[in-house]
Amino acid sequence: MGNLSLLSKFALTxxxxxxxxxxxxxxxxxxxxxxLFPELVNxxxxxxxxxxxxxxxxxxxxxxPSAAIGKRLLTEQLEELxxxxxxxxxxxxxxxxxxxxxRVFESRAVPGIIVAINRQQTAEEAAQALVESGALxxxxxxxxKRGREFVEELLEIYLDDSFDDKKVAVxxxxxxxxxxxxxxxxxxxxxxxxLADHPYAYSYRVGFPQLSGLTWASQWLKIATLExxxxxxxxxxxxxxxxxxxxxxxxxxxxxxxxxxxxxxxxPTIPVIAPNFFTFHPEASAIVDNxxxxxxxxxxxxxxxxxxxxxxxxENMVAEYTNKDKYLFSHRxxxxxxxxxxxxxxxxxxxxxxxxPDRNYSxxxxxxxxxxxxxxxx
Numbered sequence: 001m002g003n004l005s006l007l008s009k010f011a012l013t014x015x016x017x018x019x020x021x022x023x024x025x026x027x028x029x030x031x032x033x034x035x036l037f038p039e040l041v042n043x044x045x046x047x048x049x050x051x052x053x054x055x056x057x058x059x060x061x062x063x064x065p066s067a068a069i070g071k072r073l074l075t076e077q078l079e080e081l082x083x084x085x086x087x088x089x090x091x092x093x094x095x096x097x098x099x100x101x102x103r104v105f106e107s108r109a110v111p112g113i114i115v116a117i118n119r120q121q122t123a124e125e126a127a128q129a130l131v132e133s134g135a136l137x138x139x140x141x142x143x144x145k146r147g148r149e150f151v152e153e154l155l156e157i158y159l160d161d162s163f164d165d166k167k168v169a170v171x172x173x174x175x176x177x178x179x180x181x182x183x184x185x186x187x188x189x190x191x192x193x194x195l196a197d198h199p200y201a202y203s204y205r206v207g208f209p210q211l212s213g214l215t216w217a218s219q220w221l222k223i224a225t226l227e228x229x230x231x232x233x234x235x236x237x238x239x240x241x242x243x244x245x246x247x248x249x250x251x252x253x254x255x256x257x258x259x260x261x262x263x264x265x266x267x268p269t270i271p272v273i274a275p276n277f278f279t280f281h282p283e284a285s286a287i288v289d290n291x292x293x294x295x296x297x298x299x300x301x302x303x304x305x306x307x308x309x310x311x312x313x314x315e316n317m318v319a320e321y322t323n324k325d326k327y328l329f330s331h332r333x334x335x336x337x338x339x340x341x342x343x344x345x346x347x348x349x350x351x352x353x354x355x356x357p358d359r360n361y362s363x364x365x366x367x368x369x370x371x372x373x374x375x376x377x378x
Contacts (some may be wrong), residue, residue: 089205153169224248226288
């Protein structure tokens with residue numbers, strides 16, 4: 001946790017004592033989320049359903065005899081990336097193209113997945129999606145489920161005016177989340193080694209750029225919403241800004257000329273997409289980003305051709321991300337890491353307005369996104 005005043009420490013202690021006794025807020029029981037943003041709730045439920053469908057499609061592709069050529073092409077591309085000295089998950093490169101080695105399989109799967117995203121979802125479907133897919137071991141399912149509920153609680157805190165001190169409420173949510181050590185990721189950023197240096201790195205992104213892009217668009221929606229609700233001046237502004245975020249998300253997932261050309265090609269992270277939320281809540285931000293990075297490395301293990309012992313590999317990855325002591329970044333090093341790919345590749349700012357890559361812009365032209373224009377919420 002960050003440094004707190006003595007009064008804040010007493011407040012946090014009292015709030016933690018109360019909140020640790022109750023279950024985490026879930027959207028099904030959240031009158032604020034359900035009343036104000038039913039469409040957003042549906043899309044947040046769809047996030048886990050989307051991942052389940054994507055993981056199922058990746059498994060089905062790997063099991064298909066007609067995927068042999070795609071597997072060979074993927075293996076060759078991964079070998080090239082392994083030899084490239086500048087290769088990095090948060091960086092621009094040839095492997096950002098939306099036409100992957102399994103493009104035929106992706107083109108068949110994407111329309112049905114988009115329909116699934118937009119149809120009415122329920123809390124029960126979201127909770128059971130990864131379980132029923134059968135693609136993941138139980139420890140991974142439980143860890144991702146706990147992460148989804150944590151994000152829901154962050155949104156509820158910022159939408160519910162009964163939380164007078166948002167900082168104290170978020171810190172209490174972090175403490176409650178971490179209370180289950182086995183199924184909670186670290187509250188400090190995990191280093192690049194876990195994301196980019198494991199044996200199956202880039203398989204998800206390179207092998208299935210449209211499927212991974214769809215999951216990253218959904219993640220963009222989550223963290224862009226956190227940014228706008230954390231910085232809006234009043235409830236009316238929150239409603240307006242969330243509606244805008246929903247519109248930007250729809251544009252990212254709309255098919256143009258028969259293809260998805262507006263999907264993120266990099267993992268959306270809170271420092272890049274939600275810099276003010278990161279300033280307010282670095283520990284909560286690290287948890288959210290670590291959960292998404294865990295999904296990416298799970299995707300890598302599923303997408304890697306002919307991998308023996310996928311379930312064990314995934315269990316090992318979960319253990320690395322839930323370890324609170326190893327492979328940790330400082331927040332400064334994490335900022336440097338995630339900014340390598342630029343804001344555009346990660347989906348663009350939460351408030352929109354970026355129509356071309358920013359990587360060659362000057363610092364002045366970009367405007368430093370890490371200098372908060374908003375006061376700390378109370």
